Amino acid sequence: MDKFAAFGKNVSSAWNTTVTPFAQRSIHSVKEQLGQTGEKTQLPPEYVELEKRVDALKEVHQKLLAVTNQYSKEAYDYPPNIQESFTDLGKSISEKVSLLSHASSPAEAQAAFTAPPSAKPQPKTFNHAIARASLAGSQLLQQSSPVGQSPEDPLANALEKYALAEEKVGEARLAQDQQIQSRFLAGWTTTLNTNLQFAAKARRSVEASRLTLDATKAAKRSQIQARGMNPDDESALSEEARAEIEAKEDEFVSQVEEAQSVMKNVLDTPEPLRNLADLIAAQLEYHKKSYDVLSELAPYIDQLQVDQEAEYRKSREGA
Template sequence: MDKVSAFGKSIGSSFTPFATRTTQYVKEQLGQAEDRTQLPPDYIELEKRVDALKQVHQKMLQVTTQYSNESYDYTNIRENITDLGRSVSEKIQLLSTATSAAEAQAALTAPPVAKPQPKTFAHAVARASLASSQLLQQQHSGAGEDPLATALEKYALASEQVGEARLTQDAQIQARFLAGWNTTLNTNLMFSTRARRSVENSRLLLDAAKTRAKGGMFKLPGKADQQHHEEAETSEDAKVEIEQAEDEFVGQTEEAVGVMKNVLDTPEPLRNLADLIAAQLEFHKKAYEILSELAPVVDNLQVDQEASYRKSREGTS
């Protein structure tokens, strides 16, 4: 009989922490738990802010990870490996030494020395412009060069430079923004999630201890005095268990507060965003400089062609 009494006394403590938490969680979900320890309002506010920060990182990374995809601004399945041969500047150098149409065509389709041309929109424009320039040059029979062919060749070189600037921008964004925001999402925010989970686990254990304390002893008939003594011991044990669980809950809560504040206060995400903007600014500035240098050259070609056109029309009138 003593063994049965001992079993009744220790039945609550025989559960593993996992089983205890699970049982308490199920009771709460089924609405069978009488009380639930409430978290401090400041703690709940921190949780909301951390959740918002996590969503921000997920939303931004969902879009900006495209900077890791070289062809994010251009998808043309009709281009083949021949189109993606040497760079425009390399092709122009080869074309400058070509002495026949066959050699010119060979220069346009020359295989890459190291790797194929990048699949960006600017590089694609460069390839199309150079190929178009050569088509006009091959059919040009007049004196000098075809002005449109000349302009297209210059535009091809400029477009390639813009494409290279875009690749530089992408590399900077990958290193200075994507890497940082992924670290925050997968490391810092993950630490806060673990800390919050520890708080929830300690709360479940605390409420389970309170529930067991309210539940009373397993009673045996004819043993009132003995059971009264055992109930007193159990009540004292339950009090100690609750105090220990409360200390653990408070300690875990304080630790989680520190972790969440650290995640929210770190300047790293804003610094990474500033780096993203700086990389974009540098790219657009570089593109502006390249096109600003090209524009007056093409304008002059256009003005000269118009003057030549008007002169030829006057001669026939």
């Protein structure tokens, strides 16, 4: 019988040291939601302000990541209404143009255009799609021209040059996306999933400490009331009860200070702004590259157009 009693005492002790604090917090939390508790320990105004700022920072990260995560998907601007074959996505535009330049007959040109694909399929981006369509158009015009016609069809020539330029723009877009993935998306995802999670964990510890403190206070008031005394009379607390409450208060203050330090660190780190600067730099580099490529092409196309108009007017005058 003595051994059984000792076993029961050990089980009771284990319950009080492990399950009871959690159960007390849970019960007290439910009572708070139902409005069945007394005064609630208030958090410092500075702490509340930090919570608001951290919540705002978290929402900012979630909103921008929801949009910019598209940079991790190659085909985010690929037209959904076009159908390209395995052959279309085979060799790059520059490879096809090189093969076509060595063709000495329409048959060789067609063979070069439909040459076996490379090991890696060509990218599915809007610019690459434009490039493939332009080169296909150039080839169709060349094939439809009479054999030995001179000079070369200006539109076919322009489309080939445009195809090469659009491929370069497409490659610049892919380079931009890679930069954004490594320098922006990775950084902001880390902030959201690591730094802000540290802050959330610290805040949960504060809430658990507050509930433990308030649950302890409520339990002591109940004990005083059970003795027929005023539950709000702190002088009725025993030294042991007062020491227990003070220990819980010290723990609460410590958790609040720790959480404030963590939240300040999350809010003050320059990493998110540095990542945003990297995002803008990648976009700027891409648009500058696009501008340079198209600026180099535009005068050439303009001259082709001027020359063709001159030839057209000359032929009309001769007629």
